[in-house]
Amino acid sequence: KAGVTQTPRYLIKTRGQQVTLSCSPISGHRSVSWYQQTPGQGLQFLFEYFSETQRNKGNFPGRFSGRQFSNSRSEMNVSTLELGDSALYLCASSLEGHSTNTEAFFGQGTRLTVV
Amino acid sequence: DAKTTQPNSMESNEEEPVHLPCNHSTISGTDYIHWYRQLPSQGPEYVIHGLTSNVNNRMASLAIAEDRKSSTLILHRATLRDAAVYYCILRDVGGFGNEKLTFGTGTRLTIIP
Numbered sequence: 001k002a003g004v005t006q007t008p009r010y011l012i013k014t015r016g017q018q019v020t021l022s023c024s025p026i027s028g029h030r031s032v033s034w035y036q037q038t039p040g041q042g043l044q045f046l047f048e049y050f051s052e053t054q055r056n057k058g059n060f061p062g063r064f065s066g067r068q069f070s071n072s073r074s075e076m077n078v079s080t081l082e083l084g085d086s087a088l089y090l091c092a093s094s095l096e097g098h099s100t101n102t103e104a105f106f107g108q109g110t111r112l113t114v115v
Numbered sequence: 116d117a118k119t120t121q122p123n124s125m126e127s128n129e130e131e132p133v134h135l136p137c138n139h140s141t142i143s144g145t146d147y148i149h150w151y152r153q154l155p156s157q158g159p160e161y162v163i164h165g166l167t168s169n170v171n172n173r174m175a176s177l178a179i180a181e182d183r184k185s186s187t188l189i190l191h192r193a194t195l196r197d198a199a200v201y202y203c204i205l206r207d208v209g210g211f212g213n214e215k216l217t218f219g220t221g222t223r224l225t226i227i228p
Contacts, residue, residue, distance in 0.1 A: 043218035056215045090158045106158030
C-alpha cells in the first residue's frame with residue numbers, strides 16, 4: 001500500500017509570508033501527527049489530528065495551525081514566517097487510538113527554507 | 116513524558132551485532148518502550164516496541180531489563196543500511212489518544228565497512 005505522502009518536498013518562502021503543507025496518510029489511518037525537525041532542537045511534536053479534531057498539541061506558538069479533512073488528509077499552516085521556522089516538517093500517520101499501541105508511519109517530509 | 120537517555124554515537128563493524136542501550140529510570144507501569152530510526156534524508160521509521168518481555172521481529176530484538184529501567188536494541192548483523200540515528204521513546208498508553216512521540220537526541224550509529 002502507498003505510504004505517507006507529503007507535498008511539496010521543498011519550499012522556499014520569505015519572512016512574513018505564510019505557508020501550507022499537505023500530508024496524505026496511509027489509507028485507513030485516521031490519526032495524523034506533525035513534527036518539526038531542526039538541527040538545534042531535534043524532532044519536536046507539533047500537533048495531532050484524529051477524525052478532523054485536534055487531539056494533542058505541542059508547545060508551539062499559535063502561528064502554527066493545522067486541520068484534517070474527512071478523508072484524513074491533513075494540512076499544516078504557518079503564518080508570519082520567521083527565519084527560525086526553517087526546518088524539515090514531518091507528518092506521521094497511524095491507526096486510531098492507543099490501545100493497539102501501533103507504530104507511526106512517517107513521510108519523507110517537507111523541507112521549508114525561510115529567507 | 117518520562118525521559119530516556121542514550122549515548123550520542125556508536126560505531127560498529129559491518130556484519131557484527133550491535134547493542135544500542137537506553138536508560139529510562141523513571142518509566143511508569145503503562146509506558147511502552149518504542150524504537151525508531153531515521154536514515155539520512157528520510158523520516159523516522161518504526162523498528163520495534165515492547166512492554167516487559169523481550170521482543171523479536173525481522174529488523175531487530177529488544178531486550179528489556181527486569182526492572183524496566185533500561186533496554187537494549189539489538190541488531191543481529193549490522194549492514195551499511197543500518198547506519199542511522201536510533202531513538203528510544205516511551206509511550207504512555209494510560210489514556211486514549213496519545214499518539215505523541217517524544218524524541219530525544221538519539222544515538223547516531225556508524226557502520227564501518
